[in-house]
Amino acid sequence: MNRPRKRFGQHFLTDKGVARQIVEAAVISPQDTVVEIGPGRGALTTHLVSSTPQLHLVEIDRELAAALKEKHGSSAQVHAADVLRFDFKQVLGANGQPLVLIGNLPYNISTPLLIAILGQLQVVGRMVFMLQREVAVRLAAGPGTRSYGRLSVMVNRHCAIERLFDVAPAAFVPPPQVFSTVVRLVPHLQPLGGPVNEGGFARVVRDAFSMRRKTLRNALRHYCPDAALKQCGIDPGWRPEQLSVEAFVDLANALGIDENGRVAKLDG
Incomplete structure (x- = not known):
């Protein structure tokens, strides 16, 4: 079994009930093309393979990517790649329907990844992510609050944000030192505030x-x-x-x- 690597910020989800809840929150149909970010050992993948035939897994750890390909290669396309540089357009389905993004995001890249995804929202329909709870609080924060900041403004301009539920450290190996939160993001039809450079x-x-x-x-x-x-x-x-x-x-x-x-x- 692959050991967690600190440099990739890996905390593997082991609670099967939580994994099922996260996948259910994405409300996936067989017509959806789904991209799982950072699948790790495949806790979410196990549920996703039965939800849609158009499943892509983006994993930076090449050992994990190889293990995922061996286990799920017949039902998912595995991309051994850095998601911060991933072009989501390349995995759009034949129907051109916007993608569903899902994943337990590594704590060490969650903020830059969310900012990067904003530049590709034209091909994204909705997102369900598990984040460090502090990041989720910042995402959902409104003006005048202590947690409101750059991330709040950038993401709220483009997406409606819903905090769904918290996840305790015991649901992971190794357990992180903080709670996590699952959030759902749905792009606005038009960005808040109207056109701007x-x-x-x-x-x-x-x-x-x-x-x-x-x-x-x-x-x-x-x-x-x-x-x-x-x-x-x-x-x-x-x-x-x-x-x-x-x-x-x-x-x-x-x-x-x-x-x-x-x-x-x-x-x-």
Whole structure:
């Protein structure tokens, strides 16, 4: 049996009841093309193979990928790949139906992976992920709360988020030091706040929360004058957690940012 590797942030789910609950939460039909991220030893895979004939497994650990191929190769396509660099378009089914993504996400890549997936939402229909509970709380946080931050803004612009249930450390080998939470994400038909240059929006959000204890005037001082903030109805003395997703969109549009996410006024 493959031993967990710390460098991949591996905590293998062993509770069969929890695995079944996670798969049921994805409401998979035989017509769905499903991508499981980080299948590990196959706790979810065992349930997924009977749910759809279009199943793809993306596993970075080549030893685990080989074991999965040996066990499930006749009913799933195994990709020995880094999901952070995975092109989900390549596994779209013949019917072109958006993908269902599911997985117990490694704690060490969950935030960058969620951000990366936002760039491929045109081929994603819904997602069910198990995350570190702290990350799930941040995902679902609203403006004005302590947990509201960059991840909250970026993901909430594009997806409706539902926290489903918590999972105790005892459900894993080795047990993590924290609880996990299963969440469901469904892309909005239209992103909150309307059209915006996504690169520019991402930059403003990143910069604002990089110094969240500072006011917006100070956090964005290199390229955002008070006049731009006031034009959007934003007090320069506010802190970033006081702004809604829509307010960040308005600010990014008011600043006029180019397609590379650079502010023309700052970068020339």
